[in-house]
Amino acid sequence: MAPTTHLNSLQALDMAIREGSLQRAADRLGITPAAVGQRIRALEKFLDTDLILRGRSGLRPTPALEGALDDLQLAFAALDRVASSLEFQRTAEIHVIADPDWSDLWLLPRIGAFSAEHPNILFNINGEGDVPMRLGSADIFVDRDPDGPAAEGDELYRERFLPVGSPETAGRIANPFATKAADTSPQYLPVGRISDRDQTWRHSRKGSLEGFPLLHLQDRQTAPESPGWAQWLAEFKYERTSPERGVRYAHVRNALDGVKSNAGLLVCGLSFILDDLDAGQLSLPFPASECLIAQHPFRFRSRAGARTRPQVARFVAWLKAESALTRMRMDALTAA
Numbered sequence: 001m002a003p004t005t006h007l008n009s010l011q012a013l014d015m016a017i018r019e020g021s022l023q024r025a026a027d028r029l030g031i032t033p034a035a036v037g038q039r040i041r042a043l044e045k046f047l048d049t050d051l052i053l054r055g056r057s058g059l060r061p062t063p064a065l066e067g068a069l070d071d072l073q074l075a076f077a078a079l080d081r082v083a084s085s086l087e088f089q090r091t092a093e094i095h096v097i098a099d100p101d102w103s104d105l106w107l108l109p110r111i112g113a114f115s116a117e118h119p120n121i122l123f124n125i126n127g128e129g130d131v132p133m134r135l136g137s138a139d140i141f142v143d144r145d146p147d148g149p150a151a152e153g154d155e156l157y158r159e160r161f162l163p164v165g166s167p168e169t170a171g172r173i174a175n176p177f178a179t180k181a182a183d184t185s186p187q188y189l190p191v192g193r194i195s196d197r198d199q200t201w202r203h204s205r206k207g208s209l210e211g212f213p214l215l216h217l218q219d220r221q222t223a224p225e226s227p228g229w230a231q232w233l234a235e236f237k238y239e240r241t242s243p244e245r246g247v248r249y250a251h252v253r254n255a256l257d258g259v260k261s262n263a264g265l266l267v268c269g270l271s272f273i274l275d276d277l278d279a280g281q282l283s284l285p286f287p288a289s290e291c292l293i294a295q296h297p298f299r300f301r302s303r304a305g306a307r308t309r310p311q312v313a314r315f316v317a318w319l320k321a322e323s324a325l326t327r328m329r330m331d332a333l334t335a336a
Helices: 003-019 022-029 033-047 063-086 100-117 167-174 229-235 252-260 274-278 310-334
Strands: 052-055 058-061 093-098 122-125 140-143 154-157 160-164 192-194 201-203 214-217 265-269 298-302
Touching (some): 003 052, 003 058, 003 063, 022 033, 093 100, 100 122, 100 252, 100 310, 154 310, 160 229, 214 252, 252 265, 274 310
Parallel strands (some): 214 265
Antiparallel strands (some): 154 298, 160 265
């Protein structure tokens, strides 16, 4: 086993025991739960022994690991202290652990402008980027999980959730009986459903969701209290039967690809789609004021002492400014 893999596996093992689950260890390390499990299994294979047990109360060490557990945890605590005191590999690097959807759809599309202005500042975001992930704590944490690593941090903005569709799908909802200017033939194919009562075809009325496919996001621990169709339709009384049916996606970016290809409509965070709305790639089929406001805002927290570095201070100032702009854009859309 290569030394770097050896250290990575030990780090994954240490974090899994500390957090009690692969998911929470993955959140802390900025990698997937599968990657945490693979690193631990690689170490178990190398040592030819089991190291963790899975129970109702979470992960716990096997007898083979218990004897070395104190030394393992002391060793990584010491590495954290050394890295903090020496600022090892941190001079021009910023390491960020963030909500995966937020980093994919909000941070990464914007960070190119920051990097163009500050080309000497390098990033590692959720384990990937200009520089490899390092041992020790990240510099910046961003999420909206009330129990997450940024829970006590500064507020960035509060997400709003509302339906989004392709321009064509939104047009069908707004005017299902639109006609072509040239020959007054229907612009769209008819949309609706078979009536359960008399088995006849019922065309969708204006603003109705009947007959339109609905897309959903899978429940994930890393995306708490993200409302979907059931919650939105409970608040805004549009016509729709069986709102729980439809294709489910693991990530918002994949679901939005489905929306853009006319696969269906999605209840999505508004901050993730502002640029696509401006570019005409996505449309809002209903008034933007008909949105659900997240109970918990996106927050960020910096590692103790990290904000004293000028590179981190510049990034934090930029992060706050971009978040303020996002708030203003969402307020303008939803104010009607």
